[in-house]
Amino acid sequence: MPNTLIDGLKERISNAITVNQSVGILLPGNNYSDLIQALFEHMRSRPEDAWVYLSITRSYDSIIKEFKDMPEKKNIKFIDCISRAAGIPPKEPGCIYIESPALLEKIILEITDVFRDLKDDINKYLIIDSLSSLLIYNDTSLVAEFFTHLSNRTRMLGIHTVSLVIEEETDEGLNKTLYLKSDKIIKVRESFI
Amino acid sequence: MSESLKKIESKDRTVWITQPNETEMLLKRREIAFNVAKGKLVDSNGNIETVMQTAEAFGRGLFEDYLKKDSNDWSMDSWVKPMVENVFNPMGTGATFTKITEDEAKSLIFRCLLHENSGEPQMASLFTYGFLRGMLVSAFPDGELLMGSSIAHGAPMIEFIFKADATGDDRIERERVKKLFTNVSENLMKQND
Numbered sequence: 001m002p003n004t005l006i007d008g009l010k011e012r013i014s015n016a017i018t019v020n021q022s023v024g025i026l027l028p029g030n031n032y033s034d035l036i037q038a039l040f041e042h043m044r045s046r047p048e049d050a051w052v053y054l055s056i057t058r059s060y061d062s063i064i065k066e067f068k069d070m071p072e073k074k075n076i077k078f079i080d081c082i083s084r085a086a087g088i089p090p091k092e093p094g095c096i097y098i099e100s101p102a103l104l105e106k107i108i109l110e111i112t113d114v115f116r117d118l119k120d121d122i123n124k125y126l127i128i129d130s131l132s133s134l135l136i137y138n139d140t141s142l143v144a145e146f147f148t149h150l151s152n153r154t155r156m157l158g159i160h161t162v163s164l165v166i167e168e169e170t171d172e173g174l175n176k177t178l179y180l181k182s183d184k185i186i187k188v189r190e191s192f193i
Numbered sequence: 194m195s196e197s198l199k200k201i202e203s204k205d206r207t208v209w210i211t212q213p214n215e216t217e218m219l220l221k222r223r224e225i226a227f228n229v230a231k232g233k234l235v236d237s238n239g240n241i242e243t244v245m246q247t248a249e250a251f252g253r254g255l256f257e258d259y260l261k262k263d264s265n266d267w268s269m270d271s272w273v274k275p276m277v278e279n280v281f282n283p284m285g286t287g288a289t290f291t292k293i294t295e296d297e298a299k300s301l302i303f304r305c306l307l308h309e310n311s312g313e314p315q316m317a318s319l320f321t322y323g324f325l326r327g328m329l330v331s332a333f334p335d336g337e338l339l340m341g342s343s344i345a346h347g348a349p350m351i352e353f354i355f356k357a358d359a360t361g362d363d364r365i366e367r368e369r370v371k372k373l374f375t376n377v378s379e380n381l382m383k384q385n386d
Contacts, residue, residue: 029348057349058303059287065309082303085201086287087212102203133349136289136301139204166349168342 005031009038009188013162014045016184017125022151022161024182026175029168031188039127039162040067043076049123051076052114054107056133059083060095070094077114081107101137104146108153115159124159131178132169140173147174151181197278198290208291211277213304215285223284223307226251227320234316239378241319241371248320252327255280260332267332268295269357276328296357301350308344318345319374322353326367329355337363340370 016023027035043051053076055063060080064070070078071094081101083090090097096110115124134143147163154161165178179185198209230247237243259279264271270293281288287304307317318340326338337359341352356363 029342030346032349033344033347062287062304062309082287085199085210086304087199087214088287088304100201102201130349136291137201137203137206137208139206142204 005034006038006041009035010042012186013038014042016186017160017162020160020183021155022163022182022184024163024165024178024185025188026165026167026170026178026185027188029166032166035164035188036129040070043125043127044069044073046123047073047075049075049125050115050118051125051127052079052111053077053127053129054079054081054111055129056081056101056137057129059086059088060092060097061088064092079107079110079114101134104134104138104142108146108150111150112153112157115157120158124157126154126159126161128161128163130164130166130169131174132164132166135169135171135174140171144173144177147177148181197282198274208289209293210290211281211286211288213285213287214282215306216283219280219283220285220306223251223324226324227307227311227317230320230323231316234378241374241378244316244319244377245323245367245371248323249327249330252324252329253331254327255324256328256331260328264332267357269293269298269333269355270295272329272332273298273355280328298355300353300355302344302353303350305344305351313380314345315374315377315380318343318351319370319377321351322370325353325355333357335359337366339363339366340373343373345374 025035055078059082060078070076071092078095079098080095081098084097085100098106098110111126118124131143131147151161163178163182165174197212199212201208201210226247230244233243233247260275263275273290273293285306286302288300288302290298290300292299305317305321307321308314311317322338322340329336329338336357339354339356342348343351
């Protein structure tokens with residue numbers, strides 16, 4: 001059953017992000033683990049594309065314990081917004097560590113910097129895990145402003161974005177912005193997969 | 194106190210983040226208690242109550258050894274800080290406290306080494322609930338620990354609400370959590386067949 005679920009999610013994500021510039025994924029917390037599996041499988045299957053994985057939910061050391069091959073993937077860069085705030089010493093050169101998840105402008109700058117050096121003909125993708133986790137550390141209006149600013153910037157630079165929002169963590173204000181700035185919204189429901 | 198909890202402020206939002214710094218002694222002590230709980234589960238033919246009792250006893254022991262000396266008259270905010278400094282941080286637990294008041298604290302655990310290293314997230318969640326509850330009720334005999342989302346059920350973080358005074362509804366939480374993890378015994382018994 002979990003494999004069917006992950007395969008279904010992978011297919012939906014793959015179809016959506018190829019055609020649309022910005023995809024919002026709204027999911028219940030209990031499907032988070034399956035969705036992340038699907039996203040990582042999708043990234044693995046596209047080594048010719050450039051990926052940036054912005055993590056606000058989990059520390060990078062936790063991520064690579066689960067996805068052990070990630071440090072070897074030269075086309076996938078991580079931006080970890082949580083480790084330095086928690087005093088977890090940065091260990092991996094393949095990851096950019098932001099001082100705090102409240103430094104929203106700095107996050108945008110780092111994302112822009114990573115993509116800046118890439119060739120124009122490469123497909124570029126940004127995964128935000130997750131917008132709703134930013135709400136733990138920031139006011140809704142600031143997260144909405146951040147997302148609007150980031151969406152405008154990524155659109156201008158031709159970067160595809162996949163933004164995760166966990167239903168239990170979000171609020172009306174953030175959902176509104178997500179709907180407004182996304183070309184496609186995927187609502188994850190087990191029964192729809 | 195040195196910075197065992199780092200404050201993060203953004204506009205009108207304040208949260209506190211733990212500063213995990215693992216110590217071998219406490220990790221070993223937890224590992225032993227965890228394995229004892231697993232052994233008792235097998236010996237009792239899958240009785241979840243034995244896991245809960247073993248974990249709670251471990252939590253009461255931690256309270257005796259690391260917290261009791263600090264006060265006879267606890268409030269939630271005076272309990273959280275030494276608990277984080279003496280237990281969460283040395284166990285490598287990354288958690289964000291979104292609320293700390295006189296009678297309630299709310300935490301989101303985003304990094305739990307027991308989950309990551311044991312490979313048994315269900316058992317790890319049940320055990321973590323049990324030992325945190327043991328520590329909590331040692332200080333607050335009328336208190337209760339509520340569990341929201343759990344990594345073991347696919348969520349990105351484990352949510353705990355620590356209450357100094359439980360309501361009538363809160364008092365059934367221990368039984369609810371046991372029911373939530375009934376498959377722990379099924380899985381473990383299968384492994385031991």
